[in-house]
Amino acid sequence: xxxxxxxxxxxxxxxxxxxxxxxxxxxxxxxxxxxxxxxxxxxxxxxxxxxxxxxxxxxxxxxxxxxxxxxxxxxxxxxxxxxxxxxxxxxxxxxxxxxxxxxxxxxxxxxxxxxxxxxxxxxxxxxxxxxxxxxxxxxxxxxxxxxxxxxxxxxxxxxxxxxxxxxxxxxxxxxxxxxxxxxxxxxxxxxxxxxxxxxxxxxxxxxxxxxxxxxxxxxxxxxxxxxxxxxxxxxxxxxxxxxxxxxxxxxxxxxxxxxxxxxxxxxxxxxxxxxxxxxxxxxxxxxxxxxxxxxxxxxxxxxxxxxxxxxxxxxxxxxxxxxxxxxxxxxxxxxxxxxxxxxxxxxxxxxxxxxxxxxxxxxxxxxxxxxxxxxxxxxxxxxxxxxxxxxxxxxxxxxxxxxxxxxxxxxxxxxxxxxxxxxxxxxxxxxxxxxxxxxxxxxxxxx
Numbered sequence: 001x002x003x004x005x006x007x008x009x010x011x012x013x014x015x016x017x018x019x020x021x022x023x024x025x026x027x028x029x030x031x032x033x034x035x036x037x038x039x040x041x042x043x044x045x046x047x048x049x050x051x052x053x054x055x056x057x058x059x060x061x062x063x064x065x066x067x068x069x070x071x072x073x074x075x076x077x078x079x080x081x082x083x084x085x086x087x088x089x090x091x092x093x094x095x096x097x098x099x100x101x102x103x104x105x106x107x108x109x110x111x112x113x114x115x116x117x118x119x120x121x122x123x124x125x126x127x128x129x130x131x132x133x134x135x136x137x138x139x140x141x142x143x144x145x146x147x148x149x150x151x152x153x154x155x156x157x158x159x160x161x162x163x164x165x166x167x168x169x170x171x172x173x174x175x176x177x178x179x180x181x182x183x184x185x186x187x188x189x190x191x192x193x194x195x196x197x198x199x200x201x202x203x204x205x206x207x208x209x210x211x212x213x214x215x216x217x218x219x220x221x222x223x224x225x226x227x228x229x230x231x232x233x234x235x236x237x238x239x240x241x242x243x244x245x246x247x248x249x250x251x252x253x254x255x256x257x258x259x260x261x262x263x264x265x266x267x268x269x270x271x272x273x274x275x276x277x278x279x280x281x282x283x284x285x286x287x288x289x290x291x292x293x294x295x296x297x298x299x300x301x302x303x304x305x306x307x308x309x310x311x312x313x314x315x316x317x318x319x320x321x322x323x324x325x326x327x328x329x330x331x332x333x334x335x336x337x338x339x340x341x342x343x344x345x346x347x348x349x350x351x352x353x354x355x356x357x358x359x360x361x362x363x364x365x366x367x368x369x370x371x372x373x374x375x376x377x378x379x380x381x382x383x384x385x386x387x388x389x390x391x392x393x394x395x396x397x398x399x400x401x402x403x404x405x406x407x408x409x410x411x412x413x414x415x416x417x418x419x420x421x422x423x424x425x426x427x428x429x430x431x432x433x434x435x436x437x438x439x440x441x442x443x444x445x446x447x
Contacts, residue, residue: 014162014163014165040135042065042073042137043123044125046058046062046073046075047075047125047133049061050075050083051127051128055083058083059085062074062084070140071137071139071140072137072140073135073138074136075133075134075135075136076133077131077133078131080134098120098136102120102122102134105120105122106122106134119138119139120136120137120139121136121139122134122137176201178208180198181197181208181211181212181215184196184197184219185215188219193223194223195219196220197212197215202216244273247266247270250263250266295333296333297331297333298334299329299330300331300332300339300371300373301326301327303336303343304324304326304364304373306340307340307343307344307347308322308362309322310344311344311347311348314351318356318357319358320354320357320359321358322347322362323359323360323361325361325362326362326364327366330371330444331446332371332422334422334442335422338418338422341414341415342414342419343373343440345412345415346373346375346412346415346440347360347362349411349412349438350375350379350436353377353379353380358377359378360375360378361374361375361376362374362375370424370441370444371444372441373440373441373442374439375437375438375439375440377436378435379435379436380435381431381436384430387429387430388428390412391412391413391415391426392413393410393413412428415440419440423442423443424440424441424443426438427439
């Protein structure tokens, strides 16, 4: 659920809870406004009215009290009879339900709720002649301006409490994952790229969870890039060390013997170093997109056919046939020289690793808005966990570091960067019948 939706639902729930609590508690609070002091005061006033004017004066006072406050009151003697007299307002004895409520009040329950929402309050008062009289007051259900004022105050009070609590919970739920993100970002800024946002934050289904997952992906990507850079530096130093050592040896021998063959060796090693450096520079330019790819439109089948002819000629010594199945007329947009080099690297790699007296198959087909070049060999294949690694610089499947195991290990790395810069993709997978299949997909020019 999105964070915006959650915030809306939280505030709506807070408003609903506020309204329900105000209606529920408002009437209960109103009933508490008739305190024990008020009952005692009314009881003494009723006794004074009765002692001064008898039942007539008491009935008049009860009538005024009821007219002013809506309060129904009775003054009972020791036998529970009304002192206001019979047959008039306030005179009849209490009805059965009211007598039961009075009995409950006498048993110690000072606040008794009556059917219909009324409230009964009672207290004992002693007259001047020593009689123990009982004052009974029946409060009507809440209503009128007082109740509206009380409900408004209750609504405001409960609203402040509920909204404050909801705001605190929302702020806590938002600030905790943000604090975790802030802590992780500071750690990454300090160079600790292995730090990740905790799972309790990244598993959230809202925008904060998506941000945490993106941050973890970014940190993981940065860590891989840094490790790849460090590995690349180690590999470059290793690859350069061997020809430099041979150059140094050939130089010493040439100095001692003045042999022409040693100068030829020096020139050969220098050419290899130049070729290696050129490939590394090409990878660097493609990685940072410093090499502009032209928008030239050309037929891909012509380039693939040319690559297959050259590779087939070189593979004859091992009895390897390069078989091509090409769909003509597939036009793509890109830089022909770089794409020729990328496809050539893939085909030569297949020829290098396929078995003697076998076949390397190259297919070019159309797939919707793309065309696909598939190169299949009959070699040993690649371990499943290394299928992606072969497209990294200096990666070889063989543990040997000599060139016989696959040159410098830059061919497939260059191929991936050229294909990616051309808007395509390149993948490798093991064939079911044995061997490796490398697939290149490129967008058609008219797509």
